Amino acid sequence: MTFFDLLPLYLNGAWYTLLITLGGCALAFVIAMTVGIVGSVRNPVLRAAAAVYVEVFRGVAALVLMFWLFYALPLVTGYRVEPVFAAILALGLNVGAYGAENVRGAIKAVPRAQYEATVALNMTPVQRMRMVILPQAWAQMLPTFGNLAIELMKGSAVVSLIAVSDLTFVAQQLRTFSGDTALAFTAALVMYFIIAQVLLFFVRMAERRADRRLGRAPAKPTRRGGRIAAAVKGGGA
Amino acid sequence: MPQSDNLPAGAAGHAPGEEPLIRFDKVVKRFGRNVVLRELDFTVDAGERVTLIGPSGSGKTTILRLLMTLERVNGGVIWVNGDSLSHMRRNGRLVPANEKHQREVRKKIGMVFQQFNLFPNMSVRRNITEAPVHTLGISREEADQRAEELLDMVGLRQKIDAHPTQLSGGQQQRVAIARALAMRPQILLLDEVTSALDPELVAGVLDVLREIARTTDITMLSVTHEMAFAKDVSHRVLMFDQGRIVEEGPPEQIFGDPHEERTKEFLHAVLEG
Numbered sequence: 001m002t003f004f005d006l007l008p009l010y011l012n013g014a015w016y017t018l019l020i021t022l023g024g025c026a027l028a029f030v031i032a033m034t035v036g037i038v039g040s041v042r043n044p045v046l047r048a049a050a051a052v053y054v055e056v057f058r059g060v061a062a063l064v065l066m067f068w069l070f071y072a073l074p075l076v077t078g079y080r081v082e083p084v085f086a087a088i089l090a091l092g093l094n095v096g097a098y099g100a101e102n103v104r105g106a107i108k109a110v111p112r113a114q115y116e117a118t119v120a121l122n123m124t125p126v127q128r129m130r131m132v133i134l135p136q137a138w139a140q141m142l143p144t145f146g147n148l149a150i151e152l153m154k155g156s157a158v159v160s161l162i163a164v165s166d167l168t169f170v171a172q173q174l175r176t177f178s179g180d181t182a183l184a185f186t187a188a189l190v191m192y193f194i195i196a197q198v199l200l201f202f203v204r205m206a207e208r209r210a211d212r213r214l215g216r217a218p219a220k221p222t223r224r225g226g227r228i229a230a231a232v233k234g235g236g237a
Numbered sequence: 238m239p240q241s242d243n244l245p246a247g248a249a250g251h252a253p254g255e256e257p258l259i260r261f262d263k264v265v266k267r268f269g270r271n272v273v274l275r276e277l278d279f280t281v282d283a284g285e286r287v288t289l290i291g292p293s294g295s296g297k298t299t300i301l302r303l304l305m306t307l308e309r310v311n312g313g314v315i316w317v318n319g320d321s322l323s324h325m326r327r328n329g330r331l332v333p334a335n336e337k338h339q340r341e342v343r344k345k346i347g348m349v350f351q352q353f354n355l356f357p358n359m360s361v362r363r364n365i366t367e368a369p370v371h372t373l374g375i376s377r378e379e380a381d382q383r384a385e386e387l388l389d390m391v392g393l394r395q396k397i398d399a400h401p402t403q404l405s406g407g408q409q410q411r412v413a414i415a416r417a418l419a420m421r422p423q424i425l426l427l428d429e430v431t432s433a434l435d436p437e438l439v440a441g442v443l444d445v446l447r448e449i450a451r452t453t454d455i456t457m458l459s460v461t462h463e464m465a466f467a468k469d470v471s472h473r474v475l476m477f478d479q480g481r482i483v484e485e486g487p488p489e490q491i492f493g494d495p496h497e498e499r500t501k502e503f504l505h506a507v508l509e510g
Contacts, residue, residue, distance in 0.1 A: 117354035121368035135358040215402035
């Protein structure tokens with residue numbers, strides 16, 4: 001058997017990995033924004049609630065949370081959760097807690113002078129956040145969001161343990177059937193890498209767009225290109 | 238008359254018309270152990286132009302920041318148009334102001350900052366129009382038209398779709414002035430608005446402010462080290478030192494014939510550089 005014979009199986013696995021990654025990212029994003037914003041308001045009760053969320057879900061292992069949702073929740077509530085859904089929930093809740101800290105930090109990093117200008121223009125707290133603070137914090141959040149998305153994607157490999165046929169699951173099965181351990185796992189590694197690159201591509205696009213909006217991006221060339229060009233220039237001098 | 242324990246007697250007792258536009262009544266402001274304002278009393282009438290001078294740390298900027306509700310008083314009351322900035326009436330008692338009350342009172346107040354503080358996520362146009370549209374509730378068209386008029390006035394009409402980062406400091410400050418005026422304030426606070434500018438850009442900004450002083454009846458409170466400008470536009474100059482008013486008077490007297498030793502020293506230091 002060659003890799004190309006196995007490709008459809010891998011693509012099927014990649015589909016599940018992608019599905020769980022995107023679902024988990026969507027959930028994590030909503031949680032991160034909500035909890036992050038709530039965590040940066042002045043009201044101490046709301047702030048404390050956000051802090052509790054972050055500490056609880058940052059402190060539990062996504063794998064154990066997923067097992068709990070899949071195995072324990074039905075016993076406790078009588079309600080059975082689809083394995084894919086349990087995976088999305090576990091990863092989203094967990095990564096959302098990290099994301100919330102990222103959002104809170106980015107909001108805090110917006111200069112106080114910007115907040116003061118919104119007060120001088122008599123904006124409401126909601127208008128301040130929506131029109132001035134968040135749009136500026138956004139550019140700062142994106143790089144970390146990119147990292148978290150990739151972490152979540154790699155973390156999704158744990159779903160193979162509750163029999164979701166994702167990339168890792170497929171790789172293990174093919175290893176058993178074909179006996180070609182090296183091929184099975186090498187192929188899986190490559191597929192994960194490709195998915196990560198696709199995710200990063202979109203995050204970098206969003207980063208460039210956010211920087212342009214704040215008027216601080218060099219129009220086209222990427223940051224990496226700029227740095228290399230600068231290094232070459234410096235080296236030649 | 239309703240009183241709360243930390244309010245001086247007679248604070249709200251004036252009949253309408255007698256009340257000055259702004260009144261500081263035994264205002265105390267501390268930052269930690271550092272007392273910045275010590276029971277400060279002063280008033281500003283509607284339409285008056287007042288310049289605050291004095292060494293750094295004397296409390297001038299704090300006065301503007303208290304008026305803009307960027308800081309809270311530790312004692313005393315600031316009255317604007319007969320309303321307390323820091324307190325509101327509830328069941329006949331004065332209680333600490335909530336956000337809604339503060340928004341109502343500061344509707345009349347605009348501020349221009351030393352570092353311009355334009356919003357980098359918005360074009361010049363949106364910097365000027367967003368707040369009027371969302372907080373005053375005027376239409377986009379009206380806000381746009383007003384922005385164009387104001388940019389004409391500050392000489393930057395052609396920059397309306399530019400991004401703040403594409404402007405020089407002086408241009409940014411002129412946009413910031415237009416942004417503050419778009420809110421149609423009754424009181425304009427100017428906090429060292431030329432201090433962050435390269436020397437050759439200062440004149441353009443001061444010319445715009447002279448023009449505003451000439452053509453409007455907006456009450457202006459400015460903290461500045463530009464003594465020539467202070468002389469031109471102000472009706473009254475207040476000399477501060479260590480949280481107190483050392484001397485006050487018309488600009489001709491303060492700059493031409495200061496009575497207090499501290500004022501003489503300060504002016505000498507500033508003018509001789």
